[in-house]
Amino acid sequence: MATVNIKINGQQIQARAGATLLEAAKEAGIDIPTLCHHPALANIGACRVCLVEVAKQRTLQPACTFPISEGMEVETESPKAVEARKFVLEMLFSERNHYCMYCEMSGDCELQALAYRYGLDHWTYPSPHAKMPVDGTRKYFIMDHNRCILCRRCIRACSDLVANHTLGVRFRGAKTMISADMDVPFGDSTCVSCGTCLQVCPTGALVDRKSAYMGREVHVEHTASACTFCAVGCGTSVVTRAGHVLRVEGDWDAPNQGVLCVAGRFEPLYDRRERITSPMLRKGNGLVPVSWDEALGAIAAKAKGNSGKKAAAYVTGKALNDTLGEFLRVFQGKMQATVGTVEPTLADLDLPVGGSLADVDAADCILVAGGDPLATHRVLGYRVKRALDKGARLLVVTDKPNGMLPLAHRKFGMAQLDEAVKVCQGSAAPVVIYGGDLDKASARKLATLVGKARFIPLFPASNGYRARELGLKNGFSANGLKVLYLLLGDAELPDEAVKEARRAAFLVVHAAYKSAATDVADVVLPAPLWYEQEGSFTALDGRKVAVKPAVAAPEGMLAEAAVLARLAERL
Amino acid sequence: MAKVKVATDWLAACAGCHMSVLDMDERLVQLLDKIELTSTPITDLKHPPKEGVTVGILTGAISNTTNIEVAKQMRERCQILIALGDCAVFGGIVTMRNFFDMNEALKRAYVETESTVDGKIPCSEELGRPVRVCAVNQVVKVDIHIPGCPPSPDAIYYALSELLEGRIPVLTGDNLKYD
Structure with a gap:
């Protein structure tokens, strides 16, 4: 590993060449405050909270995007950096409604935590406090533009993690607004309510309807578990308080990389079926x-x-x-x-199993046959969309409506499966995603890709593998x-x-x-x-995932x- | 040693900040060994004395012309002005009114409330006129800000104790809260 020598706050550090200042500081245990930065998202330097003083640079530089170089000398808490940071925070506070006392996130808000850290006891600038809309058109969570600081974490989560590309901004400067599609209400947009944006929002702009005002981080417990609502086996953190499940969050370190879908994050908490309590x-x-x-x-x-x-x-x-x-x-x-x-259990198809989300990431050609991951194994579907963003080709073989069809580079009827298989054979790292709509004859045709492609079965039940x-x-x-x-x-x-x-x-x-x-x-x-x-249970890729009781x-x-x-x- | 004179008053406030002052409990009694509360909205004497006080404390936001007068009078009559609580420091929950047209807000408050019969919007010349809600420091110079809704009795006690020691209080940790 090529390294470079830099100095942060007088401390000599050897860091990986190509790392950003923020990464190098983190490695060395030096804390640089951030706001728009999120470990799972690409850095864009939007909020300017991580501004630091770099010797020989004309202006302060955002640590999250600034690459390190040999001999660089950095001060993260110099008077100039701290003054700039406080100024940035004051500007953020004065732009919209950031009154903590009636905010759901108070106590867990990253903006509030930074203001406490830098001792902001008042604002120099009066809040213009224009009335911003609150979008409550989605069933499970609300967007309150009054609380938004335009850090664009939600946009990056929507685009980079879920590859759904619903969110963006409209207008520029102080008039900038987070917006869905061509500025339609979120509920009418292409949003799939996966809730990944909700999970990354640093303020109270995105609010979960069910768990709002039900408890701050200090009041709740987290149980690391796994989602049992499909065979992808997403890692979850089940948030509970006093024996009640408040919400479900995605585990950033599991193969699903924090992403969940509506069927795992929200729907189970709205199950109103009558419980059986006794034999x-x-x-x-x-x-x-x-x-x-x-x-x-x-x-x-x-x-x-x-x-x-x-x-x-x-x-x-x-x-x-x-x-x-x-x-x-x-x-x-x-x-x-x-x-x-x-x-x-797809056993009759006699096709291989074992392909994983990582295989989808590495695929250059993805063949979906006899199933619709976007309907039944959504997080896998999102992962396919991510692969498409990176240039993979998608072949969809189906005789039925399929959520993957609009994204397909080529569409085939079940009768043309041979042709799709042939295209796959010409690719370097194909992945086959197959579901229960395949018949045995089609499965035999797909089987000619055994040895070349990775196979991912869309088991109809979460433990279908086992x-x-x-x-x-x-x-x-x-x-x-x-x-x-x-x-x-x-x-x-x-x-x-x-x-x-x-x-x-x-x-x-x-x-x-x-x-x-x-x-x-x-x-x-x-x-x-x-x-x-x-x-x-055993997820579709053969991984054994642990399920833990949260309540x-x-x-x-x-x-x-x-x-x-x-x-x-x-x- | 003569006691340090302290006056408090409230503007557009819910009285919660003054409750928090009272919540200092026995520490308030201890403080009274060293300070004299010349006037507060919850004692007989309401207005800061003409001869002035050392510390003036204002709670609540500026929401009408009377609030502005009260704030200016306090500023003139005290050496150190403390804005106490989120409304005085930031404008607070009162600023919600800024979301609405003033006539709309007055109509809602005096005519449309569910318990009101034949309501009328007050229009006497003697009353203050509503203004756009803002923090105290938008009208007069404030020396010390103690945010919180309400600020904790600890924060208030800390700030007054520091002043008695001749230091300008700097709120940190649990003493600095916005809710």
Whole structure:
């Protein structure tokens, strides 16, 4: 590694050549205040808070963008730098409404923290305080332009991380405004509500509706976990207070690089389905709450003498690894029952797995066939869009509407799959993203790319990888069944499947929420929710990701695997 | 030693800052060994004495012509002027009125409020006229700013103690808060 010698605040430092002043200072443990800078985003030197005094430079220089060079001498807290910084802060405060006492971010605001740090006890300039609009047209979060300092973090997150390019600015100078598309309300724009901008906003300009005013950083707890709502396996930080989930944030250090999607960040917190809180047994016409002992006893009584072909058990591919393991041990091992998953596991396609987000980053040609990552595995879809921004080509093979189509360099019908495969063969680092709409014949055509391309399966359930690995297959028939056990977790069965399931003489539904399936069951067992579970699942790239409980499960709730183990004891 | 004379007054304020002064509790009694509160809005004597005081404290924002007069009188009659609280320092929550047209705001306050029957916008010559809301330092020179909504009793005690020691208080840490 080529290094250069520089001096910061009199301290001699050896730093990587090509690094910025900010990076070099950080390496050496010297803190330079920043505001528009964010570690996950490109530096643009917009806010001028990181101005430092560099010897032989005519003016102060922004540390975040200024490259270091041999012999450079820098003062980060010289009177001149501090004076400029305070001036910048005063200008920021006086431009819009930055009154802390009615702001949601007060206490966690980066602008406020800097003002405290530099002892700003008043503003020299009166606030012109023009009334700015508040955009509340999106369901999950609000944009309050009054709090915006135009640092453009949101724009960079939207463009560089999510590759959605919804955000930009309109007008110039003091009239500059963050704007969506061609200046339309955010709710009518191309915004996909992934919330990445919300997560990087340093002030109270972007406000989460659900967690606003619910607690500052000092009041809340963060639990590092993983999103269980698709197979991408995004790292999350679940923010809780007093046993309530306030919001979900993306983990910057996980492969998703802080990015989440609407299905992982917001939607789960708005789930209004009725929770199942106790085991229930059908007595007479209705389901009656009973003890675990009674419920499991009733299941064991039916299961005895009905092993083998007369019994079947199906599990959601969302179940965690230890649940899947215990599920097989009980139903396949002990009962020799027919077992399977309620969602497809793509096992029939017999295509490779193991491709990752990093492979997408490195791809020069991406072939999407039989699925739509932007609909079902959005963070993967965003990553594909990022690769396209960097010059990769996108081939989309589908007979259905697909969110990827408008971005495709070439579009193919399923019948023209051969042609798409041929284009892929001519590229250096192709990636194939395939989903459940493929038939076996098409899969065989795709298989000619094995060895050349990396394959990413769009498993319909988050732990589809592990379910496939365990040989579990989808598709169930209740014909002639005496006992049917459905482990649904928070998944729901389509109506036809519920009808089919009810053909079994005795139906057990193990689920978190009341649904059509639990309504018709003979025994209902409660399951914990995504933020109450502990364990792991295997993401679509084969990574084992840990799921941690952020909130304690309600009293009497048992982990799915524990319920299965208790059942096994009775068989 | 003669006691140091201190006067306080409020402008467009909610009284929270004065509550915070009272929240110094027993420390306020200790301070009274060394200072004399000549006048405050919550004692019998409301106006700073003509012969002047050493320290004047103003809470609240400038929101009408009376506020301007009160601020100017305090400035004339004190040697050191403290702006106490977010409204006095920055304009604070009162500046929300600047978002609206003045007639709109007056109508809302005196006519349209849900509990008002046959409301009328006051228009006596004796009343101050509303002005665009601003911080005290936009009208008179302020020597010491203590922001906070309200400032903590600790911050107020610290500032007065420093002044008694002959030092200009510099707020840091928990004493410097905007909310």
